[in-house]
Amino acid sequence: MNRIKSAINGIEGLIASGLAEGADRDALDAVAARYATLIPPAFRALIGRPDDAIGRQVIPHPDELSVAAHEVADPIGDDAFSPVPGIVHRYADRALLKPLLVCPLYCRFCFRREHVGPGGGVLDEAALQRALDWLAGRDTISEVILTGGDPLMLSPRRLARIVQALDAMPHITTIRIHSRVPVAAPERLTEALADAMQAEGALWLVLHANHASEFTPEAAVAIRRVQARAIPVLGQSVLLRGVNDDEATLEALLRAMVRLRIKPYYLHQLDAAPGTSRFHVPIEEGRRLLAGLRGRVTGLAWPTYVLDIPDGHGKVPIGPEYVDAAAGTVRDPAGRLHRLAPGGARLAGAHARG
Structure with missing residues (x-):
């Protein structure tokens, strides 16, 4: 190439x-x-x-x-849950830390598109310390997600400082780094940056990719550099019209992740950011797409299809569904219905699980 x-x-x-x-x-x-x-x-x-x-x-x-009536500048309600600059605290046991609002690329469907950009800036040292102090003072928080912007746009020195500060807090047992860098700018993910990600506690990299072709040879090298440090990698994607909204393309994306030892984690329903309607795929269509892949792809490749409820009400799985408890039936991957026994167990004998 x-x-x-x-x-x-x-x-x-x-x-x-x-x-x-x-x-x-x-x-x-x-x-x-x-x-x-x-x-x-x-x-x-x-x-x-x-x-x-x-x-x-x-x-x-x-x-x-062109902004649709339902589209808003802060579709998932970050601003309402930001007690100090750089922090979003929506769930009791975890918080987001946004050390910068700069990305290696600017996706046209981004739910933070009103805030990110070259001028989005970095938390200065005083603001970063206030954010870290806020996290240090809340022992109910056990997980911190580094996001932004893209945390892997930080220098190795600054990223290491943040990771080490979080790692030193006894109540923080899990750190997540959400990034597009390994596929968007793999040359940035140097040995030094990978070293900066290492922690004594559990640290996970969650990689955002939407199409199988994003996993170039260079991206594979960057991903393996992280994995070589015993950092597990998860994958998240957004269901997008014209990008991955057919079964073959979505299947190729999920298989590409698994080949690189990336566990597909979330498939996101598009957030209603301003001017993003051309990417919208209705939820029912998304459910049909995933249902079409059930039985065709390994469970290792199966993501959870989720909706981030507008106004900050949280993320929920949205199917597809296979059990109709009221009717007492379960649908298999081919669409055939089977009766459920009382308590939900199938009447048929046990089958091999894949």
Whole structure:
């Protein structure tokens, strides 16, 4: 593959590279004035045309300025649950720590798209210490999720400082790092950055990828660098129209993760951020897609399909469902119905489990 060495960070670059039409310049400039644009070399090299599965994720589109009635700037309610800058505390036992609002690329469907961007900044030392002190003073919190922005855009020194500070808190038993870097900018995930992720307690990397082609040879090297340090890797994806909304494409994505020892964790229903309607896949369609894969892919590749309820009410699984308790039936992967015995056990004999 011909590797492209420079990132595209503006509309002029998009037009020059053939990823946008000059006739659309004014409309795209209006989009860029509101939402950040950055396409790193790893993603640029994968784009065959602007509307393909990779281009659609990162190339600005005039429709981003069309806001549907149900779309809001803070669709999952982060702001209402932020007691101090950089912290979101929605669940009793865990909290988000957002040390920066900078990413290696800017997804056109991002639920934090009103906040992230090159000018989103980093928590300065005083603000970071206030956030860490807040976490240190709440012993009911056992898990901290580093997010943003993308925590792996931090320098190794700063990331290590944060991980070590959290690791030193007796009540923090689990640290999660949520990142797009291994697929979006794998060259950033150096030995030094991987070293900075190491903790005495449990630390997990949760990788965001939406299409199998994102797992390039370079991405595989970056992922293995993390795994070599005994850091388990989970995968999360967003169900997106025109990106992964058919059975074959979704199956390829899940299988690509498992091949690299990444456990598919969440498949997210799209959050209703402004100007993202063109990516929307209805929940019932998402359920049908997953149901179509049941029995075709190993349970190792099976994610939980989830909806983050608007206004900060939490994340819940949304199917597909196989048991109808009221009717006393269970549906198998082929769609056939079977009777349930009292208490929910099947009347038929035991079968091998996969």
